[in-house]
Amino acid sequence: MSVASRLSIALIHYPVLDKNQDLVATAVTNLDIHDIARSARTFGVGRYYIVTPVQEQRALVEKIRQHWLEGWGSTYNPKRKMALELVQSENSLADALNDMESRTGRKAKIVVTGAAGRPNSVSFGAMREIMEQAPDQHYLLLLGTGWGLTEEIFAKGDYVLEPISGGGDYNHLSVRSAAAIMLDRLFGR
């Protein structure tokens, strides 16, 4: 079993912060589903969970997924089908963790990400080593939407990944770009 396949991704739409640091639920966007699913498939990630408590939004995820898995999209672009197969909508982080536990037989460790550094941040290289040294362990990488994950979520993390630096002090990547870079730093050649 590859190292990457023992990592799954959860894109969190609630609880996240808005611009004013208030707690909100963000909207699911079509391109977040596609871009991150394609990156996940490229690097061999296990599952890609779209987490939102809004039932209509989960229904939207399922509609998009069905279009590419079984609808017209499945024959138009089979490569997209391979990516969207990884996608699964869940009501909450707890539900995503429960799904992983039922698939793998054990609790996943939580890896939190954000644009700000933390005293307990681990580097991408160190995280990769941690994963290699625990060959039975599974991991759930949390990506925030909006203005990022809440402190409550950070407190739940087993690990916090270092922020992506481009050398300067501007660190406002889109979540789609950040996810791509993170997976490349962890699993790319």
Next chain:
Amino acid sequence: MSVASRLSIALIHYPVLDKNQDLVATAVTNLDIHDIARSARTFGVGRYYIVTPVQEQRALVEKIRQHWLEGWGSTYNPKRKMALELVQSENSLADALNDMESRTGRKAKIVVTGAAGRPNSVSFGAMREIMEQAPDQHYLLLLGTGWGLTEEIFAKGDYVLEPISGGGDYNHLSVRSAAAIMLDRLFGR
């Protein structure tokens, strides 16, 4: 002058290929502008050209740019303004190259990218070294939309960058994700 600032990006909407390998002009999308501008700013890239011969599409780019540079968006999100400042629409690859020459005083070298390997591909590490060893040289990195850049464009390239591999045989990243990973491999820490 940093290495990254001597590289500019051109997102090419024509000439590119469609699914059937036919020559087409693709549509400019809002998220391609934002995501790649944010990645470009994060890694300290020079300019980000949006290349399309369709006048209405260039007008759309300018409208989006003005919204974030001078309109309501400039006060709502100054970080986005910093990214969009890098954006410039051009009619053709030749026009983008001319603009670079007028800014830098010399012809830029062309770096072509694509999802398929080429016999003359250079690795990201080698490209970085090439750039470091020519401190007066500027470079234009070409990114294709649709199903990728044409052979005519590949033939114009001074360098062809190796495709991004995730370890498996699936290489269908979005152009936004691919751009982020490329800049990180060239300039990230």
